[in-house]
Amino acid sequence: MRLSELANPSRFNALAERVLPWLVVATVLTFALGLYQALFVAPDDYQQGATVKIMFIHVPSAWLGMLGWALMSAAALGTLVWRHPLADVAMKTAAPIGAAFTLICLVTGALWGRPTWGTYWVWDARLTSVLVLFLMYLGVIALWRTVEDPSRAARAAAVLTLVGAVNLPIIKFSVDWWNTLHQPASVFRVGGSTIDASLLMPLLIMAIAFTLLFFTLHLAAMRNEIMRRRVRTLLMMQADAAGGR
Amino acid sequence: MTALAALLRRDMRLAVRVGGGALMGVLFFLIVVAMVPFALGPDLALLARTGPAILWLGALLASLLTLDRLFAADHEDGSLDLILMGHAPLELAVAAKALAHWLTTGLPLVVAGPLLGLFLNLAPASIGAVALTLLVGTPALTCIGLVGAALAVPLRRGGLLVPVLVLPLTIPVLIFGVAASNAAVTGPVPFGTPFTVLVALTLFAVVLGPFAAAAALRHGLD
């Protein structure tokens, strides 16, 4: 372990320590504002009643699931092209967070669907695409957990992430097309094709709140991962020091 | 007895640590079940009708495909040699490994099954039946697969050999598992009949599997 490699993550950790409290405050405030807007200002849907407000969690979660993969892809380029050590960490820590938001999207979608459609799950194009994204997240996480050496795992995950990024539009297109093939009797439109203006503002605020939450969690996770790697380095040094061969 | 408990505990620890395969089976199950509607189309009525079959096939494949490393890993690092030199009979050691595999791979499948049943629009009675039949049937799948895994040890690249060998042997379990799940919802056969046969098949497999696997391991040594 060259000292210069440790110095960069150290500086990052120091920076993270300073930025994190502000991020947390910003996140909490934005959430407070967003929730207030969502619960008290936005009107109920004339058809769905108050359950439409699930969309204030459902829609931002979907965006964040995609943001997570975009972030992982950027980090993947950092790993493969520049071999930047922080890129590994960024990629590894973004995966569970992105997966969690995708899962929230699926669960809120199911909960929303129950009173609206009568079943928890309907294989409509949008939700199915999110399901595929969720499965791909799980695949990347499984890859990280299966390959024991972190730097090899990082390179493998980077390749998988980029391949996934290229494939996601193709998958989305295919799933949309598949859905039109088997058009169910009644067309379900989740959230409607246009969103009423009175819902737009709370939605945007919640989206910003969620994004801040993502970055807060991500930063904290990166700090933890850096410390975890440091522990691993120390363990290796301890093994070397403990009485020769 | 402590020897077998030690082996059980070790195998379970290995499965959950990094590099182990604990949740890989469930993930595979999830993916396979998610793929079926892409092939069949999202017709909820069709999915509900074929749901138990889809879940059973998914669980079957997930169980078998995770078994091929069961003995191979121990063979490669020399642990199998030492296991053979213990006081415990090889049959019991093999059974302990099978139990560890079922607890870390089979049981999660049983838990995931109902959840995936929601995706396939199964009725609650159906979901319950699938869960129960999987609970009873997955040990049989593990113990039958055990034999294939033991046979594949001396081969350098097992690949799909274990599933190819073992899948035909699992047909009875599949038939009665799906039949029992379906019987819970539609008549005329009552749930009890195929379910009892399933239980019998499992008991048979749980006793015979370790014996056959131990014999296969011994013969594969030379």
Added chain:
Amino acid sequence: MRISASNLSCVRGSREIFRNVNFSLSSREALAVLGPNGAGKSSLLRLVAGLLRPEWGRLELEGGDPELTIPEQAHYLSHQDALKPSLSVTENLTFWAGYLGSARAGLTDALEAVGLAPIRDLPAGYLSAGQRRRLSIARLVAVPRPIWLLDEAAATLDQAAQGRLIELMRGHLTGGGLILAATHAPLGLEAVQELRLGGIV
């Protein structure tokens, strides 16, 4: 206790590895199995360990525990270390001690005897080849069994560790044990029988 082999021959695949091997080994004795690579040293050890079946000949045990077979009273140390990289040093040793049948009391002493006590909680994947070999040797110390079957045990060990191994072997013999060791170099013990393999007679 005595192990006697008469007219042993070993066939693997369709190749005859050795034939007509005879030896007799009693308590407090060590036998070095010598010969070029491919002569069948490892095969002979695996045969005594019960991992191979002889084509001809007999292996007999006198004394010892009448209820147990030779493998159940033997330790086998080969070039494979039988260690799981994701388990710690202690976890690996605890498993083998529990499985091969012994109280946990001897574990700390065993680790100290091979000099691995300071890194007892380190995952075995971080160990060097020599450290892994020492952990395997700790297994022999932690679980008392009369017969030691050693296949190039000193390989990958440095001078200090080799010295420690010789001490342990000496202690084992003094305590009434037997050692059957395949080796390229001299064992470093006194009064060692020799068995030369190699070349079909």
